[in-house]
Amino acid sequence: MPEEPRWLQSWERDAWLALAGLMFKLPSALDAQMLRDSNLTLFDYFVLSQLSMSPGRTQRLSDLAHHVSSSLSRLSNVVKRLEQRGLLRREPDPESPRYTTAVLTDAGWDVVVAAAPGHVAAVRRYVIDGLTEEQVHVLREVACHVARRVDESCGEAPREAPREAAGPAPAAG
Numbered sequence: 568m569p570e571e572p573r574w575l576q577s578w579e580r581d582a583w584l585a586l587a588g589l590m591f592k593l594p595s596a597l598d599a600q601m602l603r604d605s606n607l608t609l610f611d612y613f614v615l616s617q618l619s620m621s622p623g624r625t626q627r628l629s630d631l632a633h634h635v636s637s638s639l640s641r642l643s644n645v646v647k648r649l650e651q652r653g654l655l656r657r658e659p660d661p662e663s664p665r666y667t668t669a670v671l672t673d674a675g676w677d678v679v680v681a682a683a684p685g686h687v688a689a690v691r692r693y694v695i696d697g698l699t700e701e702q703v704h705v706l707r708e709v710a711c712h713v714a715r716r717v718d719e720s721c722g723e724a725p726r727e728a729p730r731e732a733a734g735p736a737p738a739a740g
Contacts, residue, residue: 593693600689605682610635612686614645615654615671615679624671627660631669636714654678 575583598609605612613635618624626634632642646669649655654675660666671679695703 596693597686597689600685601682604685605678607678607682610637610645611649612679612682614642614649614669615675616683618655618669618671619676619679621671624676625658625668628657628667628669649675 594609601607601609601612607615614631617631617634618626628642628646629639632639635642637645646655646657650657653672655669655671658668658670660668694706698706
């Protein structure tokens with residue numbers, strides 16, 4: 568006989584519904600601000616921003632995917648689109664050509680630098696302003712706790728998968 572579900576108490580349900588509402592509303596609001604002000608999606612901005620903070624403005628795609636909490640396939644599609652706009656380029660990793668790196672171009676740097684003030688203002692408006700320092704610390708702790716639990720349930724993906732975004736394997740002949 569199946570075990571009875573552990574139903575949420577009313578106070579747990581209220582917290583869950585508040586979080587679920589936030590998960591739907593906040594990304595949409597931040598995405599809208601980015602599109603309006605910079606012609607970037609929030610995810611585009613995260614990719615460019617992560618590269619802007621990397622040594623040499625370069626990262627392996629596998630590491631970049633990890634840092635922006637993305638699958639490699641989703642990141643590859645976004646990188647392709649950003650590359651077509653001249654905001655980054657892909658290159659073989661000089662340390663190991665079986666890997667691909669993303670390199671932020673000067674045009675990409677200019678775009679991310681121009682987009683950053685509006686993004687920070689939106690993050691302040693929607694998230695930070697109005698919270699105490701203690702609440703911000705608790706928010707971080709809760710977010711990290713939930714993210715770790717989600718990562719545990721997904722299993723550990725390999726950090727470095729060969730032939731990332733290098734195209735299809737050659738056909739066997």
